[in-house]
Amino acid sequence: MSGTSPAVDPVVTEVLTRAAQSTGEDVDVYIGRAVATRLAADLLGSDDPDLTTVITALRSTGLTGAPSTDGDGIPLTPPTAATDPVIRDPERLRVLFDTGLMDTVAGPAYDRIAAMAVDALDVPSAGVSLVSDEKQWFCSAAGLSGELAETRTVSMDRSLCQYAVSSGTPLIIEDARVHPTLSEHPIVADGTVVAYAGIPLTDAQGHAIGTLCAWDDKPKQWTTGHVQVLEDLATIVRERIFGDDEF
Structure with missing residues (x-):
């Protein structure tokens, strides 16, 4: 994997690589999307209006849709x-x-x-x-x-x-x-x-x-x-x- 990603077990690295390739994405992009999706899911229940801005920004980058949704953003x-x-x-x-x-x-x-x-x-x-x-x-x-x-x-x-x-x-x-x-x-x-x-x-x-x-x-x-x-x-x-x- 590229960049400054922390050390990962070789088996995990191989699985991540295959998973990213199956979606046609770079490994770092694939991981970034997964992290963004988890972040959006973790923030979903908050009433903090600033977090709405964060989630909207994540969506605008294309990294994540609505948490627990399908590809069309439908829960x-x-x-x-x-x-x-x-x-x-x-x-x-x-x-x-x-x-x-x-x-x-x-x-x-x-x-x-x-x-x-x-x-x-x-x-x-x-x-x-x-x-x-x-x-x-x-x-x-x-x-x-x-x-x-x-x-x-x-x-x-x-x-x-x-x-x-x-x-x-x-x-x-x-x-x-x-x-x-x-x-x-x-x-x-x-x-x-x-x-x-x-x-x-x-x-x-x-x-x-x-x-x-x-x-x-x-x-x-x-x-x-x-x-x-x-x-x-x-x-x-x-x-x-x-x-x-x-x-």
């Missing part, structure tokens, strides 16, 4: 309450609640955007979702049914949008039933969501407060055109929430 076990430091970030939550949209119905302009997403993507449902540290709330939507149409609320253990919010990147899933982590997710297991596409709604400082998302109860092959349309509509939502532009 192996859906949380019943927010545990991700990004979701719990006080500044992100301040931005969210300052919009005045949490626990309110946003109005017809947002409903038109959701309806556009349904028509353009040929899906039954789409919405503007907001994610707090307690729940996911649809301030606007098209195609909601059953209890969700009445409550507009999704518990954290059933939320998919929280993962797009946490990573700050789009989450696109064609068939969650065969996803290595999401196949057992409650909202997938009961057939509510099979295909999902969510684009984070972020402010100028990069705080994601929710998503513009679309979903189907059957598999869907999302094309680059579908994703681009959703991103364009998400830009309109962002401008309406955070900017001065009129829709």
Whole structure:
């Protein structure tokens, strides 16, 4: 191994080398990623806001995703309450609640955007979702049914949008039933969501407060055109929430 790494048993060194090669990484990078992942896991339960910055910085380097997650940053076990430091970030939550949209119905302009997403993507449902540290709330939507149409609320253990919010990147899933982590997710297991596409709604400082998302109860092959349309509509939502532009 290169650098100034401490002495390691030759057998361990050989195993590390093979493991790094299997991922296509340098040994030092492989070890750094493992250390960063362990560090993020150890810091996860802390309420110290400075540690949120540390974990976010680790993620930005690409060394680690959310602790105990799969390659898409999705927890192996859906949380019943927010545990991700990004979701719990006080500044992100301040931005969210300052919009005045949490626990309110946003109005017809947002409903038109959701309806556009349904028509353009040929899906039954789409919405503007907001994610707090307690729940996911649809301030606007098209195609909601059953209890969700009445409550507009999704518990954290059933939320998919929280993962797009946490990573700050789009989450696109064609068939969650065969996803290595999401196949057992409650909202997938009961057939509510099979295909999902969510684009984070972020402010100028990069705080994601929710998503513009679309979903189907059957598999869907999302094309680059579908994703681009959703991103364009998400830009309109962002401008309406955070900017001065009129829709």
